[in-house]
Amino acid sequence: MDKFSRLFADHKAGHVRGIASICSAHPLVIEATFRHALGRGREMVLVEATSNQVNQYGGYTGMTPASFRAFVESIAQRVGFPCEAIILGGDHLGPNAWTALPAAEAMERACRMVGDYVRAGFRKIHLDCSMSCADDPEPLDKQVIAERAATLCAAAEAAFSGPRELAPLYVIGTEVPVPGGAAEDLDTLAVTTPADALETIAIHERLFHAAGLSDAWTRVIATVVQPGVEFDHDKVIDYDPAAAADLAASIQPVDGLVFEAHSTDYQTPDALKALVRDHFAILKVGPGVTFALREALWALDAMEGELVERAQRGRLRDTALDRMRSDPAHWRKYYHGDGEALGFQLQYSLSDRIRYYWPDPAITVAQERLFANLRASPPPLPLISQYLPSAYHAVRAGVASFDPADLAMAHIAATLDDYDGACNPDA
CATH class of the missing domain: 1.10.400.20 (putative tagatose 6-phosphate kinase domain like)
Known part of the structure; x- marks a missing residue:
């Protein structure tokens, strides 16, 4: 078992550990991340790119998955951080960048993008098809979301050609509101219910098996839920462990899976510690570092x-x-x-x-x-x-x-x- 997989196995075994996912393409943020890890003796760093940031058309950074990897590794080599200790992740990989198109066309582009991420050596793949396309109803049915996630997973599996110990690890589910921070003012935020979290897992598992992706399902490491954290223009909704207690408990008996928390930017140190303790073993941060x-x-x-x-x-x-x-x-x-x-x-x-x-x-x-x-x-x-x-x-x-x-x-x-x-x- 590689170090990244072992982190989640250790967490499920009761060792309170987690990893921060640094979602930025700014060279100073990336370099700061590697220097910080070196200074503290950390054995791996997780760096993620989003589907609108990096894709086959360049995204808003102008980088494809392959060029993003080269960009990140060039910084690591310059500061002396070992490239083999870098875990690359793709966040919200799905039709998000092409929702103005009909679903069939948007999904075709998304499948190509996911394949490009995997071929470029990205290991952590977040399959997110929760967004409606031009000819979709709003909101999308959970079954449709999971069917599309399975389609993307099949494209990722087809693109992978390395040893199984380096095969893609998958994250499913999504948070609400949309990624990147809320567009409107917020005062309160509903925590995902345990029933909804477990239903998301169950639907994805059933459809993965039906699509012949049983082996891929064994490599699903996390599901994204809403723990009740978010920020808007000038306010932060802080993590409330009591409000999320039932949700936190619900993932404990689920073999192999932890939670991934998005929009953890601007949370207090104590709130971040509580999130990891409560099985949100992957903490996404983007706007917070930028x-x-x-x-x-x-x-x-x-x-x-x-x-x-x-x-x-x-x-x-x-x-x-x-x-x-x-x-x-x-x-x-x-x-x-x-x-x-x-x-x-x-x-x-x-x-x-x-x-x-x-x-x-x-x-x-x-x-x-x-x-x-x-x-x-x-x-x-x-x-x-x-x-x-x-x-x-x-x-x-x-x-x-x-x-x-x-x-x-x-x-x-x-x-x-x-x-x-x-x-x-x-x-």
């Missing part, structure tokens, strides 16, 4: 303003906001303010829609100039303390330098610490 990245970049932009003449500045913050306003495709459905209120949401919303814009060429140039300026005029300790106190402590402890990339990664590491502590409570 929000920390944005905080760090804005702080570096402010330091530049203290140290560099106006005409020489990179103007990263202004450039990013200009690009977001000129191309609202990634935030239009989420942000509904105008004027100053819109400017606040563009920068500070917890849904962090700005993460979709970091690959923009103009923003990349602005960031490169910002970093070049701060390398030529390194910020002094008092300025680092003022704007990035976590990075200040890392510099003082000798684990980060004055380089702007190091300062940004030290700030991101503070978020990663919360997940590491939850997933390795005995370390």
Whole structure:
């Protein structure tokens, strides 16, 4: 049994362990993740890409599954993290990126995408067909969702050609609201009922067997449910262990399966620990780490303003906001303010829609100039303390330098610490 599979076997055997799933394609977030793991002696890292982020057409990052793997491994090699210790995952793999198309066409594209993920060496495959396509009713029937998941699983199995010990491991189910944070204000959130969670598992199991996928079913490691955690623009719904107690207990007798929790971003360290204790052994985080990245970049932009003449500045913050306003495709459905209120949401919303814009060429140039300026005029300790106190402590402890990339990664590491502590409570 490989280390990744053993983690879940250990959890089912009563050892409180988990793993954080880092869902980001930003190079600084990926590098921070590997450096953080090296610093704490962790033997594996789980990095995931979503279906709209990475697919056969490039997604919003411009990367295919194969190029995403090469991108991640190039960063690992640069920092000395072993590539064989990287677990690559595909999140919400299904027709999500093509719901404007008829279901047959969307599923055809989804099958090709899943095959590309598997051929590229992605090990953890989340099969999610919960979304309605152009000619589907809303919501989809659970039977249809599971039938489509089995179709995707068959495509994944057909694409795999390696040894069985490296065969795909599957995750089923989905959370509500949709992935990436809620589009509207939230006050409360219904926890998935045990009956619904177990029904999802039972329907998928029956249809996998009916489709000749019995061996694949033995490699289903988790199901996604809603434990009652979510965030909107400026609020976080915290995990309530009492409210989820029945749900947590329901997975204990299910052989081989744990829960996967999405939207765990911004949960407190104690809440993350409670989630892992309650069998949410996979904790997904995306906006939480990119929000920390944005905080760090804005702080570096402010330091530049203290140290560099106006005409020489990179103007990263202004450039990013200009690009977001000129191309609202990634935030239009989420942000509904105008004027100053819109400017606040563009920068500070917890849904962090700005993460979709970091690959923009103009923003990349602005960031490169910002970093070049701060390398030529390194910020002094008092300025680092003022704007990035976590990075200040890392510099003082000798684990980060004055380089702007190091300062940004030290700030991101503070978020990663919360997940590491939850997933390795005995370390």
